Amino acid sequence: MLFLVHMIVNIPKDLPKDVAQEIIAKEKAYSQDLQRSGKWPHLWRVVGEYANYSIFEAESNDELHDMLSNLPLFPYMEIKVTPLAKHPSAI
Amino acid sequence: MLFLVHMIVNIPKDLPKDVAQEIIAKEKAYSQDLQRSGKWPHLWRVVGEYANYSIFEAESNDELHDMLSNLPLFPYMEIKVTPLAKHPSAI
Amino acid sequence: MLFLVHMIVNIPKDLPKDVAQEIIAKEKAYSQDLQRSGKWPHLWRVVGEYANYSIFEAESNDELHDMLSNLPLFPYMEIKVTPLAKHPSAI
Amino acid sequence: MLFLVHMIVNIPKDLPKDVAQEIIAKEKAYSQDLQRSGKWPHLWRVVGEYANYSIFEAESNDELHDMLSNLPLFPYMEIKVTPLAKHPSAI
Amino acid sequence: MLFLVHMIVNIPKDLPKDVAQEIIAKEKAYSQDLQRSGKWPHLWRVVGEYANYSIFEAESNDELHDMLSNLPLFPYMEIKVTPLAKHPSAI
Amino acid sequence: MLFLVHMIVNIPKDLPKDVAQEIIAKEKAYSQDLQRSGKWPHLWRVVGEYANYSIFEAESNDELHDMLSNLPLFPYMEIKVTPLAKHPSAI
Amino acid sequence: MLFLVHMIVNIPKDLPKDVAQEIIAKEKAYSQDLQRSGKWPHLWRVVGEYANYSIFEAESNDELHDMLSNLPLFPYMEIKVTPLAKHPSAI
Amino acid sequence: MLFLVHMIVNIPKDLPKDVAQEIIAKEKAYSQDLQRSGKWPHLWRVVGEYANYSIFEAESNDELHDMLSNLPLFPYMEIKVTPLAKHPSAI
Amino acid sequence: MLFLVHMIVNIPKDLPKDVAQEIIAKEKAYSQDLQRSGKWPHLWRVVGEYANYSIFEAESNDELHDMLSNLPLFPYMEIKVTPLAKHPSAI
Amino acid sequence: MLFLVHMIVNIPKDLPKDVAQEIIAKEKAYSQDLQRSGKWPHLWRVVGEYANYSIFEAESNDELHDMLSNLPLFPYMEIKVTPLAKHPSAI
Numbered sequence: 001m002l003f004l005v006h007m008i009v010n011i012p013k014d015l016p017k018d019v020a021q022e023i024i025a026k027e028k029a030y031s032q033d034l035q036r037s038g039k040w041p042h043l044w045r046v047v048g049e050y051a052n053y054s055i056f057e058a059e060s061n062d063e064l065h066d067m068l069s070n071l072p073l074f075p076y077m078e079i080k081v082t083p084l085a086k087h088p089s090a091i
Numbered sequence: 092m093l094f095l096v097h098m099i100v101n102i103p104k105d106l107p108k109d110v111a112q113e114i115i116a117k118e119k120a121y122s123q124d125l126q127r128s129g130k131w132p133h134l135w136r137v138v139g140e141y142a143n144y145s146i147f148e149a150e151s152n153d154e155l156h157d158m159l160s161n162l163p164l165f166p167y168m169e170i171k172v173t174p175l176a177k178h179p180s181a182i
Numbered sequence: 183m184l185f186l187v188h189m190i191v192n193i194p195k196d197l198p199k200d201v202a203q204e205i206i207a208k209e210k211a212y213s214q215d216l217q218r219s220g221k222w223p224h225l226w227r228v229v230g231e232y233a234n235y236s237i238f239e240a241e242s243n244d245e246l247h248d249m250l251s252n253l254p255l256f257p258y259m260e261i262k263v264t265p266l267a268k269h270p271s272a273i
Numbered sequence: 274m275l276f277l278v279h280m281i282v283n284i285p286k287d288l289p290k291d292v293a294q295e296i297i298a299k300e301k302a303y304s305q306d307l308q309r310s311g312k313w314p315h316l317w318r319v320v321g322e323y324a325n326y327s328i329f330e331a332e333s334n335d336e337l338h339d340m341l342s343n344l345p346l347f348p349y350m351e352i353k354v355t356p357l358a359k360h361p362s363a364i
Numbered sequence: 365m366l367f368l369v370h371m372i373v374n375i376p377k378d379l380p381k382d383v384a385q386e387i388i389a390k391e392k393a394y395s396q397d398l399q400r401s402g403k404w405p406h407l408w409r410v411v412g413e414y415a416n417y418s419i420f421e422a423e424s425n426d427e428l429h430d431m432l433s434n435l436p437l438f439p440y441m442e443i444k445v446t447p448l449a450k451h452p453s454a455i
Numbered sequence: 456m457l458f459l460v461h462m463i464v465n466i467p468k469d470l471p472k473d474v475a476q477e478i479i480a481k482e483k484a485y486s487q488d489l490q491r492s493g494k495w496p497h498l499w500r501v502v503g504e505y506a507n508y509s510i511f512e513a514e515s516n517d518e519l520h521d522m523l524s525n526l527p528l529f530p531y532m533e534i535k536v537t538p539l540a541k542h543p544s545a546i
Numbered sequence: 547m548l549f550l551v552h553m554i555v556n557i558p559k560d561l562p563k564d565v566a567q568e569i570i571a572k573e574k575a576y577s578q579d580l581q582r583s584g585k586w587p588h589l590w591r592v593v594g595e596y597a598n599y600s601i602f603e604a605e606s607n608d609e610l611h612d613m614l615s616n617l618p619l620f621p622y623m624e625i626k627v628t629p630l631a632k633h634p635s636a637i
Numbered sequence: 638m639l640f641l642v643h644m645i646v647n648i649p650k651d652l653p654k655d656v657a658q659e660i661i662a663k664e665k666a667y668s669q670d671l672q673r674s675g676k677w678p679h680l681w682r683v684v685g686e687y688a689n690y691s692i693f694e695a696e697s698n699d700e701l702h703d704m705l706s707n708l709p710l711f712p713y714m715e716i717k718v719t720p721l722a723k724h725p726s727a728i
Numbered sequence: 729m730l731f732l733v734h735m736i737v738n739i740p741k742d743l744p745k746d747v748a749q750e751i752i753a754k755e756k757a758y759s760q761d762l763q764r765s766g767k768w769p770h771l772w773r774v775v776g777e778y779a780n781y782s783i784f785e786a787e788s789n790d791e792l793h794d795m796l797s798n799l800p801l802f803p804y805m806e807i808k809v810t811p812l813a814k815h816p817s818a819i
Numbered sequence: 820m821l822f823l824v825h826m827i828v829n830i831p832k833d834l835p836k837d838v839a840q841e842i843i844a845k846e847k848a849y850s851q852d853l854q855r856s857g858k859w860p861h862l863w864r865v866v867g868e869y870a871n872y873s874i875f876e877a878e879s880n881d882e883l884h885d886m887l888s889n890l891p892l893f894p895y896m897e898i899k900v901t902p903l904a905k906h907p908s909a910i
Contacts, residue, residue: 013895068320156685174883188334217362449499631773717870
């Protein structure tokens with residue numbers, strides 16, 4: 001099952017730089033693992049914003065929530081999930 | 092270049108059924124041509140809505156507008172375009 | 183998998199009464215079939231509005247979209263779907 | 274009487290971790306008591322968000338407000354309450 | 365139990381005048397019955413708008429929905445219901 | 456003249472508890488004086504929220520602003536005022 | 547007492563031209579009477595919109611509602627009223 | 638003086654095609670006159686929408702309103718005007 | 729040229745009282761100078777809010793921006809500017 | 820390709836003045852380089868706001884994102900990008 005996920009990142013300005021960098025590095029590793037596993041097939045940067053649109057592949061809502069809520073940046077994110085279905089015109 | 096395109100379809104209730112069906116058929120053919128050409132790589136149905144999220148591939152804004160404004164259903168659509176860039180974590 | 187579905191019904195005022203009544207009757211039968219099948223475990227009226235909040239049970243996004251888009255009142259509805267997961271405190 | 278309650282949790286980032294954990298533990302115990310008492314029949318996690326949709330059963334508005342305002346996490350929550358009535362098609 | 369109810373009236377311009385007048389007369393009679401019964405203790409006009417704020421007294425959500433959905437103008441209204449509780453400072 | 460006043464209270468989390476309690480106590484006393492004087496005939500708690508809907512009686516806009524801006528909690532409140540008129544159906 | 551009033555005019559496209567012109571002429575005469583009487587001290591056009599911002603002077607909310615609801619264009623207007631008070635810095 | 642003007646065009650579906658085409662032709666001629674006169678230095682199409690962003694040059698608000706309200710498509714447009722000033726970093 | 733200016737003031741709670749008082753005093757002096765000069769002909773308090781609606785008179789957008797951006801409270805304000813034109817019915 | 824970019828600047832009040840001044844100086848230099856290079860052909864101040872509307876010229880979405888995300892003030896900005904196409908009436 002596919003889901004469109006919109007993530008807006010908002011890291012508090014007073015978070016120490018090194019702490020922030022560490023979380024961002026973990027986020028990158030975590031996301032690349034999921035991408036390699038096929039769970040996160042698409043990850044695009046929204047032009048001009050610290051935000052992304054992604055496509056996630058999950059067997060269930062619970063699995064998706066698990067993947068999203070374990071994102072290292074999850075506490076600093078505003079996330080909206082839109083469930084997607086097969087479009088009748090899609091080839 | 093990739094663009095996320097959100098299309099909400101709102102066909103007037105008083106449009107004669109046959110006219111509507113004809114436009115919808117043209118829309119399907121038009122979209123499948125673009126999909127086969129690689130210009131419209133992804134087309135997903137938003138669950139529960141007469142709407143879709145799509146990914147378009149275009150060389151320029153003008154080309155994208157041309158593709159969208161020639162959609163047979165264009166007069167009955169609310170469209171929002173979000174330009175996408177490569178994400179630093181995307182593999 | 184559970185989904186919270188918000189449906190706002192907006193039947194055009196100029197739809198002939200008998201046509202409207204027929205669709206509403208079909209809607210009731212359709213919904214009661216799904217309720218009996220366990221696919222639509224909860225259906226509540228929003229106080230003061232021609233709208234409802236429902237809980238749907240579906241194996242996939244596609245199945246959910248199928249159930250929703252075949253609602254007889256679907257053309258006259260504004261629908262929002264929120265995917266639900268198990269809450270860590272739920273007993 | 275049933276109510277749909279939407280709770281968005283927003284714990285300040287500078288709240289000491291142990292204080293936060295303690296409140297969250299109290300919240301879990303408090304909510305599970307109410308669930309066992311039948312007052313809080315449904316509690317679902319919104320996929321991708323630190324938020325939930327719940328169904329509360331209360332004899333009166335005052336009782337509902339009392340239950341909600343005594344949630345340990347209440348000071349860190351944005352809550353919207355939607356009163357629900359019996360739907361004419363509900364079986 | 366008290367509820368704040370916001371009603372915005374939007375009678376279609378093409379509804380024949382006499383039909384509209386008849387519905388409005390029924391609405392007035394219906395509302396004054398409820399006011400006399402104590403169910404509708406307050407009814408105020410929003411300055412500059414064809415809208416009102418009202419206070420309803422109801423034993424249950426179902427009773428309130430019943431009163432509201434039977435308003436003759438109900439098909440032409442946008443209604444929002446806010447459940448009210450006793451304020452700790454209210455004398 | 457009557458006014459519907461919606462007050463959302465948002466006390467900063469880092470305001471010392473005793474300071475907050477003192478302001479809240481002053482707020483209660485201030486509001487109960489106005490209630491006894493007939494200036495603040497109705498004060499209801501919005502279920503699930505640290506907010507209230509109130510009805511104020513004032514001779515002029517200036518008098519109303521004076522009453523509201525002198526609320527001890529005024530600096531921590533979001534306030535919306537809706538002027539009310541006599542409804543033609545009100546008995 | 548002063549009120550800021552925002553009026554957005556939306557005359558249905560299918561209203562016969564002569565009927566519309568007649569209402570607009572009545573609106574002009576009605577408004578100029580109120581302006582001469584001092585009740586409508588300011589009337590400004592919002593640049594680029596069929597809308598205006600006005601300042602009304604009224605003894606009471608009821609009087610203001612009376613003036614506004616009797617505007618010939620009232621059925622075709624979206625109106626928002628903001629009560630104004632004397633500013634402490636106003637000379 | 639410069640103004641950013643956002644125009645969303647919404648021609649009613651039931652407007653006869655020839656009438657619509659005539660207005661659109663007039664609109665093009667009208668806009669190209671203003672462009673040649675330097676009053677309308679920029680006119681861009683919003684990708685995917687029947688809308689534009691424009692830059693207008695006007696000596697006064699009245700002149701700008703005059704130019705906009707005389708657009709042949711004005712009755713079918715939603716227009717928002719943002720006044721612009723010289724940016725301290727602009728070269 | 730006239731402009732409607734809406735200013736919402738939001739002074740941070742942790743700004744030292746004396747600093748805040750000093751800025752507010754400067755704001756009052758600054759605004760009264762502009763009022764006496766005719767540049768700021770109207771300044772009204774929005775009832776119940778730390779906000780105002782004002783009418784400014786300026787020769788150009790640049791002059792208006794200059795006046796607004798030099799308000800001592802400018803860093804703590806949310807400002808919206810609406811350009812106004814002469815209304816055809818204004819006497 | 821042209822893009823309309825809306826930037827709202829929100830520098831935290833507790834950022835040391837000298838640090839803020841330094842970033843602002845860097846921002847000015849950075850933006851003037853891009854303006855001289857033709858990449859940033861238009862930069863206008865929104866009257867009354869610490870915000871601007873700009874026109875950017877970029878060969879691709881990636882190039883635009885690169886330019887925007889390297890703005891020294893980027894961490895303190897809310898940015899919205901609207902892709903623009905050639906308007907059929909533009910001369």
